[in-house]
Amino acid sequence: MTESVSANSEVTVLLVDDNPQNLKVLYETLKDKGYRLLIANEGEKALDLAHRHQPEVILLDIMMPEMDGYEVCQRLKADPATADCAVVFLSALDDLQAKVKGFSLGGADYISKPFQSLEVIARVKTHAQVIRLERQLQARNRELQSDQTRILNSISEGIYGLDEHGNIEFVNPAAALIARSTVDELVGRNFFELHFPDSQESDTLPVQATCRQGVAENQRNIPMARVDGSRFPAEYRATPKLDNEELHGAVVVFRDITTDLENEAALEEAQALVQEQRDQLAHTSRLTTMGEMAAGFAHEVNQPLTAITNYARVAKRIMSKQEAPDMSLLAETMDKIEAQSHRASEIIRRIRRFVKKPATGKEILSVPALLEDTRQFAEVDMRNNEGGIELMVPDALPDVLADPIQVQQVALNLIRNALEASRSASVVQPVKVSAELDGAGCVRVQVRDHGVGLPEDAEEKLFLPFYTTKSDGMGIGLATCRSLIQAQGGDIGFDRPEDGGACFYFTLPVAGEERALSAANGAE
Amino acid sequence: MTDIQQTVYIVEDDEAVRDSLELLLKSDGKSVKPYENAMAFLKDYSDQMAGCIVLDIRMPGMDGMELQKKLNEKHSILPIIFVTGHGDVPMAVDAMKEGAVDFIQKPYREEALLEKIEAALAQDREQRKSLDEKQEIIRRIKTLTPREHEIMDRMIAGQANKVIAIELEISQRTVEIHRSRVMHKMGTHSLAHLVRMVLSVKDLIDAR
Numbered sequence: 001m002t003e004s005v006s007a008n009s010e011v012t013v014l015l016v017d018d019n020p021q022n023l024k025v026l027y028e029t030l031k032d033k034g035y036r037l038l039i040a041n042e043g044e045k046a047l048d049l050a051h052r053h054q055p056e057v058i059l060l061d062i063m064m065p066e067m068d069g070y071e072v073c074q075r076l077k078a079d080p081a082t083a084d085c086a087v088v089f090l091s092a093l094d095d096l097q098a099k100v101k102g103f104s105l106g107g108a109d110y111i112s113k114p115f116q117s118l119e120v121i122a123r124v125k126t127h128a129q130v131i132r133l134e135r136q137l138q139a140r141n142r143e144l145q146s147d148q149t150r151i152l153n154s155i156s157e158g159i160y161g162l163d164e165h166g167n168i169e170f171v172n173p174a175a176a177l178i179a180r181s182t183v184d185e186l187v188g189r190n191f192f193e194l195h196f197p198d199s200q201e202s203d204t205l206p207v208q209a210t211c212r213q214g215v216a217e218n219q220r221n222i223p224m225a226r227v228d229g230s231r232f233p234a235e236y237r238a239t240p241k242l243d244n245e246e247l248h249g250a251v252v253v254f255r256d257i258t259t260d261l262e263n264e265a266a267l268e269e270a271q272a273l274v275q276e277q278r279d280q281l282a283h284t285s286r287l288t289t290m291g292e293m294a295a296g297f298a299h300e301v302n303q304p305l306t307a308i309t310n311y312a313r314v315a316k317r318i319m320s321k322q323e324a325p326d327m328s329l330l331a332e333t334m335d336k337i338e339a340q341s342h343r344a345s346e347i348i349r350r351i352r353r354f355v356k357k358p359a360t361g362k363e364i365l366s367v368p369a370l371l372e373d374t375r376q377f378a379e380v381d382m383r384n385n386e387g388g389i390e391l392m393v394p395d396a397l398p399d400v401l402a403d404p405i406q407v408q409q410v411a412l413n414l415i416r417n418a419l420e421a422s423r424s425a426s427v428v429q430p431v432k433v434s435a436e437l438d439g440a441g442c443v444r445v446q447v448r449d450h451g452v453g454l455p456e457d458a459e460e461k462l463f464l465p466f467y468t469t470k471s472d473g474m475g476i477g478l479a480t481c482r483s484l485i486q487a488q489g490g491d492i493g494f495d496r497p498e499d500g501g502a503c504f505y506f507t508l509p510v511a512g513e514e515r516a517l518s519a520a521n522g523a524e
Numbered sequence: 525m526t527d528i529q530q531t532v533y534i535v536e537d538d539e540a541v542r543d544s545l546e547l548l549l550k551s552d553g554k555s556v557k558p559y560e561n562a563m564a565f566l567k568d569y570s571d572q573m574a575g576c577i578v579l580d581i582r583m584p585g586m587d588g589m590e591l592q593k594k595l596n597e598k599h600s601i602l603p604i605i606f607v608t609g610h611g612d613v614p615m616a617v618d619a620m621k622e623g624a625v626d627f628i629q630k631p632y633r634e635e636a637l638l639e640k641i642e643a644a645l646a647q648d649r650e651q652r653k654s655l656d657e658k659q660e661i662i663r664r665i666k667t668l669t670p671r672e673h674e675i676m677d678r679m680i681a682g683q684a685n686k687v688i689a690i691e692l693e694i695s696q697r698t699v700e701i702h703r704s705r706v707m708h709k710m711g712t713h714s715l716a717h718l719v720r721m722v723l724s725v726k727d728l729i730d731a732r
Contacts, residue, residue: 299582299609302630303538310544313634317551333547340540388584 011128012055014038016046016072017090018064022113026059026090029117030124043067047075050082056131057124059111062091062098070105077106084134086127090115156255161241163249164211166191178256181227191252195224210238210250221257232256278483285480286355286409289416296380300347304340311337350377354405362488364511365400365407367435367443368393374408375433378415387422387430389415397435400443400508402488407508410481410492414447414504417477421451421502429501442490442507450501454494462494481506528652530575530645531555535565535591536607537583541630545578552638562586566594574652576603576625576644578637581615589615592622601651603644607632658725664710665722665729672709675702680719 013035015026023039030037038053040046043066050058058076062069069089076082086108091098099110108130109123152159158175160168171186179186179194186194196205206222209215217238224234236254240247290297315333318325350373375389400407411433418431429450438444454462461467463482485492485506492506532554536542542558549556555575559565563586565577581588588606595602606627608616616627625647626640668676678688685703689696712718 295609299630302609303541305631307538307540307544309631309634310541310548314544314547314551336540336544340544343540 010036011057011132012036012038012053013124013128014040014046014050014053014055014058016040016043016058016064016069017061018042019061022061022090025115025117026120029120033121033125035124035128043069043072046072047079047082050076050085051079054081055085056135057086057088057127059088059090059120059124060107062089062102070101073102073105073107084131084138086131088123088127158252158254160191160252160254161249162191162207162211162252164247166207166211166249168194169249175254178232178254179226180230185227194227197225197229206236207238207250207252210240210252212247214240214242214247216240221261224254232258233261235260278487282406282409282480282484283355285413285477286405289409289412290351290355293381297347297351300380301344304344304347307340308337308344311340354408356405362401362403365402365404365508367397367400367445367508368395370404370408371411371433371435371445374411374415377408377412378419381416381419387428389419390430390432392432392434394436397437397443399511401511402490402508403484406484407488410484410506411445411447413477413481414506418447418449418451418502418504421453422449423451425451425501427451427501437510438507440507441510443510444505444507446503446505448497448501448503450499453500454496454502458494463492528574529555530648531557531573532575532641532645533565533573533577533602534558535562535577535583535588536580537561538580541580548634549641554641562588562591562594566591569595569598569600571598571600573600573602574648576605576641576648578605578607578641581606581608581619581627589619589622592619592624596622601648601655603647603651605637605640605644658728661710661721661725662728665725667709668706672702672706675699676706676710676718676722679703679706679715680722 011034013030015023015030015037016039017023017026018041020041023041027037027039036053038049038055040049043064046058046060049055060069060072064072069091073087073089076085076087087106088109088111089099089102089107090111090113092113102110108127111120111123152172153174155172156174158178159170159172160175161170163169168186168189168191171183173183176183176186191207192199192205196203199205206219207217210217217236220235221233222236223231225231233256234254235257236252238250238252241249241251311333315330315337318330318333354377371391371393375391378389415431415433422429422431427450432448433446434448435443435445463478467479482492485508489509490507492504494505495503497503532549534542534545534549534556536545536558537560539560542560546556546558559568561583562579566586579588579591586594592604595604603625604619604623606616606619606624608627608629616624619627625644628637628640665673674692675688678691683691685696685699689699692699707713707718710718710721712721
């Protein structure tokens with residue numbers, strides 16, 4: 001910048017004098033300095049040239065016929081196009097009053113005649129530089145301001161600048177749009193009266209604490225009124241406006257969250273639907289399992305019923321004996337009947353609980369008890385398995401937080417798969433069910449078989465819906481298992497043991513562990 | 525071997541069912557022997573056993589169907605009543621094809637079960653009686669000399685004494701003596717009876 005000024009490029013200097021001799025001298029003095037030089041010999045011409053070329057510096061003779069220098073200066077300052085140029089008066093009038101008058105009219109400097117060319121050169125140079133810098137600064141300011149305005153205008157969130165009483169000092173177009181008004185109409189109105197018209201004096205209104213105490217606020221779903229009296233739910237951030245630690249009101253950034261709330265509601269609804277369908281699918285899958293096990297259950301129930309029928313006949317025979325009936329044998333038989341009826345009702349209770357429609361929700365569970373119950377359940381199905389089921393659970397295992405029915409459903413599914421795989425491979429090794437505490441605050445349940453093993457593409461596909469390796473399978477079981485276990489905040493997977501077969505596992509978060517709980521929520 | 529003791533053999537894995545059935549049949553005056561699985565019965569089996577088997581079709585380890593196959597391999601004639609659960613009908617049909625006498629579905633009525641057991645025991649008695657008779661015939665046949673056996677075969681084929689004498693190049697008188705010895709040893713006076721007796725054991729003899 002300094003360089004360009006020293007080269008005097010682009011700097012225009014207007015020389016105004018009614019005396020051609022003077023003009024000539026000035027012109028000679030400045031002509032080789034690189035300025036663009038304009039010349040006028042009277043006021044009107046000077047104003048016209050100045051308006052058209054906006055010179056940085058004007059050397060202006062005071063004493064001129066028609067229009068004197070003072071008037072020219074006045075009119076230059078009145079024209080916005082030329083108001084900023086530096087007017088340097090030239091006059092033989094070397095008295096104080098003339099100088100003062102010149103300065104009072106906006107003159108920047110004063111050169112006395114007869115002038116010294118070095119002085120003229122120096123002063124012109126100085127003023128050219130000052131004006132140039134000033135103009136650059138202004139241009140920069142204009143640029144910045146329009147940038148800011150563009151930014152504020154393009155923000156979709158409404159922005160208010162408030163004074164400490166809540167009067168609106170600044171409004172961006174988005175704010176006006178949200179309030180259904182115009183920027184001009186909103187400026188000067190009171191934020192609280194405008195947006196919270198029904199509030200009582202005693203109410204603590206939003207943004208009030210920011211305006212009065214300088215406390216930042218951040219709130220959501222606050223009902224705000226529009227200019228037309230309608231309401232909208234708003235989310236806003238209020239930041240105190242501080243100047244040297246002195247509170248000057250607040251800046252409020254706000255927006256209409258009607259659509260957000262609708263989307264959230266729709267999302268919640270969709271999630272509830274997904275949950276409902278998952279429960280429904282789980283229930284259907286439990287019913288399917290029961291259907292597959294129906295023959296087994298009928299057998300299980302028929303055993304005690306058969307025994308009861310037989311014992312009852314025996315009891316009748318004892319009683320119908322001619323001689324004294326053997327009362328102790330009778331009592332013994334009756335006890336047996338009672339025991340068998342308990343056995344039958346226990347089987348039915350277990351089935352009923354398993355097919356109960358709504359999931360009971362998460363509760364604190366003992367894994368060994370749950371697995372023992374599941375083992376008895378699964379044994380209904382393993383009449384053709386030589387190996388059976390072997391349960392290995394350590395005594396000291398912490399309780400877990402999970403839905404008992406859904407966990408039992410998963411365990412039963414894995415055990416039945418393992419039994420089927422063992423059966424298909426005609427192996428005699430039992431299906432081993434074990435549980436242990438893993439490092440990450442979870443109980444890990446494992447179901448290990450020595451059956452037919454897993455197909456090669458199991459890693460990618462096994463837990464996908466409708467993928468099955470069984471000829472009569474639907475491909476629903478494991479997909480449902482995964483969704484159920486994930487809903488408990490656990491994980492499900494499998495390994496391929498080196499000595500064949502398959503090993504499926506699932507994990508459940510230990511009850512009362514923060515980490516486990518947050519993981520459970522995260523999975524929802 | 526006329527009035528042999530018949531026993532009802534119960535093969536049932538469920539303790540309560542086994543125990544109650546044993547009590548029930550004993551209270552009806554039957555001789556009962558319970559087994560808790562198919563292997564235990566198979567170990568105990570001998571062809572001297574008489575009576576019938578009440579066999580649960582579904583059992584862990586060896587099931588009822590497998591036990592039936594193993595017994596068939598041993599030429600057991602013990603009648604089997606299969607006890608089935610709901611939905612086991614196809615299995616029961618297969619069992620009948622393999623020679624089971626009957627099946628009954630749990631839970632059953634006592635009358636129905638006892639009726640089936642009685643029928644099975646009667647069948648066992650029949651089979652055993654006819655088997656005894658056949659074995660008696662075979663025993664008698666074994667007492668014949670080769671010459672007597674040959675002459676009996678020709679008698680059954682309908683050859684007259686004269687033809688037999690010519691073909692065997694012996695006197696007709698000698699044929700007559702052999703003939704009366706055969707009739708005596710076989711315990712009959714009528715040729716028709718002799719023919720019936722020998723034909724009834726033909727399959728057993730051919731099997732040897």
